[in-house]
Amino acid sequence: MEDLQATEEAAFVAEDVNNIIKESIDSILLNATYTQQKVGQWTSQIVESCMKRTTALNKPFKYVVTCVIMQKNGAGLHTASSCYWDNATDGSRTVRWENKTMYCVTTVFGLAF
Amino acid sequence: MSAKDFITEPAFNAKFRQGKAQEIISEVLKTKLTNVTYHPDNTSTWTREIADDIKGKLKEMGLERYKFVVQVVIGEQRGEGVKMGCRCFWDPNTDSYATAEFSNGSIFCVAAAYGIYLY
Numbered sequence: 001m002e003d004l005q006a007t008e009e010a011a012f013v014a015e016d017v018n019n020i021i022k023e024s025i026d027s028i029l030l031n032a033t034y035t036q037q038k039v040g041q042w043t044s045q046i047v048e049s050c051m052k053r054t055t056a057l058n059k060p061f062k063y064v065v066t067c068v069i070m071q072k073n074g075a076g077l078h079t080a081s082s083c084y085w086d087n088a089t090d091g092s093r094t095v096r097w098e099n100k101t102m103y104c105v106t107t108v109f110g111l112a113f
Numbered sequence: 114m115s116a117k118d119f120i121t122e123p124a125f126n127a128k129f130r131q132g133k134a135q136e137i138i139s140e141v142l143k144t145k146l147t148n149v150t151y152h153p154d155n156t157s158t159w160t161r162e163i164a165d166d167i168k169g170k171l172k173e174m175g176l177e178r179y180k181f182v183v184q185v186v187i188g189e190q191r192g193e194g195v196k197m198g199c200r201c202f203w204d205p206n207t208d209s210y211a212t213a214e215f216s217n218g219s220i221f222c223v224a225a226a227y228g229i230y231l232y
Binding site: 034036039040042043044046047048050051054055062063064065066067068069070071072073074075076077078079080081082083084085086090092107109111113 | 151153156157159160161163164165167168171172180181182183184185186187188189190191192193194195196197198199200201202203204208210225227229230231232
């Protein structure tokens with residue numbers, strides 16, 4: 001019964017996901033300047049890229065990936081999340097990224113089933 | 114060993130309903146954010162309180178076997194551009210989400226709540 005021994009692999013590993021998110025954002029936003037027309041496309045590409053790579057880890061998890069891109073204008077931004085889940089198996093990872101013209105905050109939530 | 118032990122999905126009336134959840138979220142945002150002004154010190158407290166409030170109200174909906182994730186973003190209104198997107202890898206038969214926005218002259222706020230079924 002190999003399934004029953006999988007408890008170590010069945011916990012959300014934040015480290016692997018951290019790298020995945022950073023690489024996804026870098027590949028799409030690295031030298032880009034904030035453009036109103038492209039922003040929609042960028043958020044879609046980032047979440048899709050994160051999604052593809054986290055699901056490729058082949059773990060028994062459901063994922064929710066969110067991405068917020070904001071133009072640098074001197075304004076403040078606050079995010080918070082509150083989760084009702086099983087602390088032993090579920091987890092999340094948030095990565096804050098910025099360049100000269102914009103901020104990007106991407107979060108991946110992993111929920112075991 | 115009754116038939117109840119073998120169900121793999123929630124009954125129709127025990128599913129995460131998007132409309133009801135959206136009402137709950139809008140209600141919380143309106144109650145907490147009408148007439149507030151952005152201030153860097155207390156805005157982060159507000160985001161946390163709103164997220165916890167929404168989570169509490171979703172728990173009161175009484176949906177068994179559902180896990181909730183609530184995300185709240187509050188920003189200062191200064192004419193900047195913002196875009197928020199999400200993708201979910203789940204079972205569309207049982208899982209769903211709801212979002213609501215609120216804005217006034219000095220802040221904008223987006224709240225998203227995701228309901229995930231535990232088999």
